[in-house]
Amino acid sequence: MGRLWLDAKTMRELGHQVVDAIAERLVRPWDATPIIAAASPDELAARLAEPAPEDGRPFDELLRRLDRDVLPFMTRNEHPGYFAYIPGSGTWPSALGDLIASGLNMDVGSWSLSAGPSELELVVLDWFKQWIGYPSHAAGVLTSGGSAANMTALACAREAVVGAMSDRLVVYCADHAHSSVARAARILGFRPDQLRVLPVDERYRMRPDALVHAMDADIRAGREPLFVAAVAGSTSTGAVDPLPEIAAICKERGVWLHVDGAYGAFAVLSERGRATLRGLELADSITLDPHKWLYQPFECGCLLVRQGHQLLNAFEIVPDYLRDAKTGVPREVNFADYGMQLSRTSHAIKVWLSVQYFGLAAFREAIDRCIDLAQHAEERIRRSDRLELVSPAALGIVCFRRRTDGSEDEAERTNAHLIRALSRGSIGFVSSTRLRGRFAVRLCVLNHTSRREDVDAVIDHFEHAAVDTRAAAPAPVVRHERDARIEEGWLGAPRVDPDVVRSLPLFAELDDRDVERVARIAREVRFPAGAAIVEQWEVGREFYAIVDGTARVFKDGKEIAEMGRGDYFGELAALEWGASFSYPRLATVLATTDVRALVLPGPFFNELVRDAPSVASRIRHTVRERMARA
C-alpha cells in the first residue's frame, strides 16, 4: 500500500482533531471577532504563497496555519447578524454528510456503480417535488448551485422545444432576474438580441403586460419565444413574480416557463411562504438551492423539471468507454444523464442526514422565523422618522435607507458609509442594491442563528449612527479594458465635430480626450419629421442625443414627454444589464421636426458611463427618473 493510505488509528486521530477545531471555532463568541476581516493580496501572499513542499508536514501544524492564515480572512457566514447578500448558514449534520461523501469518495453518476447514493438522491428529490406540489413524473438533479441549475434549465428547454440552437429563439426575464440567467444565456450561445430584459412593476415583480408586448413584438418580427425566466424570491427585494398569470401567458404561446426559486422556493415549507409562492407548481422547471433556505453548506443547488423525460433527453450521452455503466434498465437512474456533470459527488446525503436528524418541523420553524424577522424590520423602519422603506418585506428581504435632505448622490454616500461602518464591527453585516436606480440598504434574514435582537441592533445602527460624509469618498473609478476595439470606430463614417459634442449638456464636462473619443465614435444621423426614431419593444442598443429638432415620446400609445436639443434617450437599452443583454426599447420616439442626433453604439456608451463621472452621474439620474415610470 502506498504512502497516501492511512491506518484507522491515524484516520481517527486526524479526524477528531479537525472535528474539535471546527466545533471550537463555530461556538466562538460572536462579538469576539469582526464578521469580516479584510486582507490585501500582498499580505495573504506573504502568509501563504510557496511552492508545494516535497516532504510532508505535521497535521496539527497545518491546522494551526489554516487557523492563523486562512480562516480569519473570510466572513463568518453563520453569524446571527449576517444579513448581507444571500446568507448561508449550514448545519453540522450536513457538514458531516459532506465528510461521508468525501471520505468514501462517492461518485453518483450511474446506477450500476452507485445505486445506494443514487436512490438517496431520488428520495431527496421526491421530497422537494412533494413540497413544491410537482407531479411524480417530474425529474430533477442536484447541482453545484443556482447558476448551474438555471443553465441546465435553459439548455433543457432548448433541447426539448427545438433541439439544436437557432437564431430565432428569444429568452425573457425581468430586470430583477439573477445575473446567472444572463450569464447562462450568453454561455449557451444566445446572442445580444436573443434575450429581452423587461421592466418590473411598482413592487419589483415581472409585469405580465410587458411580457405579452415583448413576446408578441418578437412573434411579429418572425422570432420564436422560447423561455421565460420568472423569479420566486428575487435577489434584490425578495419579490415573487405573478406566477399564475405568467404561466397562463406562457401556456397559451407554448413557451417554457422556468422559475428561479434559488433563494425563495424552500419557503413553501412555511404556510405564509406557500401562499406567497402560489403558482410555483405551474412552472415547466424550477431552480431551488438547498444551500440557501434549506440550510445546507455550499455547494447544493437543484433543478426540477416537470416533464422528467425532457431532462434525460437533453443530456444523455453514451460514449464507448461508459457502455458498461449503462444498464438500460428502466428506472435505473444515471444522474450523469440529467445534467452537465459526469463525475458528481453526493449532495443528497447532507440533505438527507440533516432533515432526518432535526426533522422537517425544525426547518419550517427556522424559515418562519426569518419571515417574521423581516416583517419586524419593516415595521421598525416604517415607525422611524429617520428611515425610509424602499421595498417592503418580501419573504426574508427588506430594503430601506437613512433619510437625507440632500441629493440622490448624498443619500448614496450616507448609506454606503453606514454599511461600511457596520461591517467593521461585530454587530451585523448588510449589503446594498439599486432599485430603479436608487441606492438601498438591503437586509436579508436567512440564518437559523438570527434573533430579534440581531435585527434590532442593525436597524438601530442605521437609525442612530453618526455619519461623517467627509470620510465617505466615492468609490474609485476602475477602467476596464473590455470593448477596447470599439474605439477604432466605424470605417468610412464621417467624424463628428468635437464642438458639437461639447455643446450638449450631457458631454459638457468631458475632458478633451473623452470629447475626442465621442467625436471619433459617434455617428451624426438625420431623421425626417414624422419618422419613428425608435419603437417600443423593438431591439436596439444605440444611445441617441438630440443636436437639433424636437421629438415626442410615447409609451403604450400615450404621449409622456417631449424632447429637444440636448435631450437624450435610449440609455436603458444601451446600458448593459449583464452578459451583453439589455432592455428592449421601452418607449416609442417620433421626430416632430427634422431631427439631427448623435448616435453612440451601446458598448461605447457603457464604456463612457464607466469612465466619465460627469456622464455617469447624469445618466444615473435619468435612469432613476425613467425607471420609476417604466
Add this chain to the structure above:
Amino acid sequence: MGRLWLDAKTMRELGHQVVDAIAERLVRPWDATPIIAAASPDELAARLAEPAPEDGRPFDELLRRLDRDVLPFMTRNEHPGYFAYIPGSGTWPSALGDLIASGLNMDVGSWSLSAGPSELELVVLDWFKQWIGYPSHAAGVLTSGGSAANMTALACAREAVVGAMSDRLVVYCADHAHSSVARAARILGFRPDQLRVLPVDERYRMRPDALVHAMDADIRAGREPLFVAAVAGSTSTGAVDPLPEIAAICKERGVWLHVDGAYGAFAVLSERGRATLRGLELADSITLDPHKWLYQPFECGCLLVRQGHQLLNAFEIVPDYLRDAKTGVPREVNFADYGMQLSRTSHAIKVWLSVQYFGLAAFREAIDRCIDLAQHAEERIRRSDRLELVSPAALGIVCFRRRTDGSEDEAERTNAHLIRALSRGSIGFVSSTRLRGRFAVRLCVLNHTSRREDVDAVIDHFEHAAVDTRAAAPAPVVRHERDARIEEGWLGAPRVDPDVVRSLPLFAELDDRDVERVARIAREVRFPAGAAIVEQWEVGREFYAIVDGTARVFKDGKEIAEMGRGDYFGELAALEWGASFSYPRLATVLATTDVRALVLPGPFFNELVRDAPSVASRIRHTVRERMARA
C-alpha cells in the same frame, strides 16, 4: 438560537461518530465484500423511500441506516483492484479538507468576503501552473470536474476570439475525445455542423494531417475554425495527442488549442509522465482533474488559461446586488468572475491540506507506480498466448482481450462475460471500450492503493478463467424514444418501394415493420456518372445504400475501393458520436455509372442501428473495417 444550531459538545460527539465509522469502513478487508453490490430500484426504494419526517431521529440510528441501506450499494472506489473507468482514490486529509470547507461554510466567490480561501485557491493554482510549465500570467479556476472545465474552456475561447456566438465557428476533436467535449459544444449552442470529429492514428492519437485537411476545408467553405480539443491521456487508451505538432497548426491559423488533460495532466509530476506530455504547456487552456490523478475526493476539477485575463473577460458580470462585493482593486481575485458558478465552496483546501501533509514526493511516487503497473500489465499480456494486446500501456491505461477463434461477436461475448464474472468477486474490477469498433478490456491503474499483485490477479483472471458463453447473452436492445418525430418522414417525398429495401443485403433480415419504416423515411436519389456523391472532409449526415450502379472510393486522392449494388457508405458520418455531432466525410465517393441510391437521414439511421440487431451487426463490422484504415 434556533433548533438547527448545536453546542460544541454535541458537534464533537456526532463528528467523532462519523469519523470513526468512515475509518472503520475504509479499512475493512478488501476480500470481505464485492467491489460492486448491485440492487434494483425496487429494492432500494423499499429501503429508503419515505416522506421527510416531521420529527428528528437519533444520529446513530441514521448512521446505521446509511451503513445498511446506502453504503453497501456503491463501488468501493478505493479498492486496490479497481481498474475500471477512471478510478478515484482520495486521501483522508483531503476528505477532512472538505469537512472544514463545509463545516465553516466557505463560499469562495469574492475576495472581499473570502480573501483567505481565495488566496489558498491562488496558491494551489500556482502549484499547477508551475508543474505544467505555464507562465505566471496564466489564470485558473477550480471546478466540479472535467466536464465543467471543458465547457468553461470552450465558452472562454469563444468570448476571447469572437464574443457572441456565430454560426460560422467550428470546433475540432478526435474521436477519442471525452464525451464532455461534445456535450459542452451542444450545450453552448454549437449546431450539428459546427463540430468535426476526426479519426485517430494507429496509436489512437489525433492525426495532424486530418486536422489540417478538416480546417482547410472549413476555411474554403467560409467557416471559421475556433477551437481544437486535443487530449493528454484519452479516456479509452491513455493516448496523448502529438501536442507540439497540433500547437503549431493552431498557432499558424489563430485557432485556440485546448488540451483535455482531465485524466492525464498530473502525470507531469513524474519524469516519464512529463516526457510523455511534452508540449502540454503550449496549449491556450488545459483541463486537469485533481479528483483523478492528484488523489482528491470528488469533486475537484480545474481549468487553466494561458492568457489569464481572457478568463476574467469571458465570465465577469456585476449586478447591482453584488456591487459591494467587488472592490475593483487589481489582484483581488473574485473567483465567481472566472467561471460559471457564483456561490462556490473551497475545493482548494483539500488539495492544499493533502499535498502539505504527505509532501509532493509521495504523490510523484504514487503516479510513478501506476505507470509501472500499467507497463507490467502490458508485459504480461504480451507474454501470454491467450491474451491479445489491443492498445499498449499509455500513462496508466492498457487495453487487451482474451483471444478467441471465432468472430468479432464471439470475442465480444467472451470478454464481456469475463468482465462480468470478475465484477462479481472481490479481486478486481475493469471496464470495456471499443477501439476502431473492436471490443477491448480496459485496465486503468490510478489508485494509490493498487499493488503488483492486484494487477496480476486481474490478468490471471483474463488468462485463465473459464468462459461459459451460453451464460453470456447479448445485452438487451433498449428502444429509445429520442428522435421519434423523424419517423413522420419528409412531406412530399415519394415513398420508396419496400421490395427495393428488402432486396438490399443490409436490410434483408429486417422484419416487415422496420422495412416499412425504412421505405417511408428513405429517399431514392439518382446521381449521374461522374458526380461526387460525397466529398472527403465535407460535412453531411446522410447514409447511402447503392441500389443500382457503381462508384469508386478515394481517400486523400488515392482509390481505395469500388462499390456496387448493395454496398453502402456514409455510416461513419451518419452515426452520432455524441450530442448530435459526428465525423465529417472521411472519403470521396464518385459515381462511375449512373447511380441510384437509398438515402437515410442520420438520426433515423442511428435509430435503426439501435433497434435492429441485424443492421447493427453488419454496420459494426463495417465500422471496424473502415476505421482501421481511416
